[in-house]
Amino acid sequence: MRKEPCPRCGQSGLQDALLKNLENLRVVLCQECEALRVGESTEDFYSYVQFEEFMESKHAEADWKQVEFLD
Numbered sequence: 709m710r711k712e713p714c715p716r717c718g719q720s721g722l723q724d725a726l727l728k729n730l731e732n733l734r735v736v737l738c739q740e741c742e743a744l745r746v747g748e749s750t751e752d753f754y755s756y757v758q759f760e761e762f763m764e765s766k767h768a769e770a771d772w773k774q775v776e777f778l779d
């Protein structure tokens with residue numbers, strides 16, 4: 709779990725994760741509100757999208773079983 713609060717919901721749900729159905733793409737994902745950020749690109753609020761929207765934009769299934777959470 710990451711130390712900084714989620715910029716979208718303000719809770720401490722941010723966690724590093726790999727998206728297994730997108731060739732293990734590294735993302736930061738909030739388990740509270742499903743905000744998702746790709747890599748370490750920026751801390752900016754507006755760089756976050758919803759998990760489902762993101763997967764749709766990649767033509768991949770928004771399946772939590774395909775998310776591998778890291779420590």
Ligand SMILES: [Zn+2]
Nearest residue numbers: 714717738741
């Ligand atoms: Zn959140």
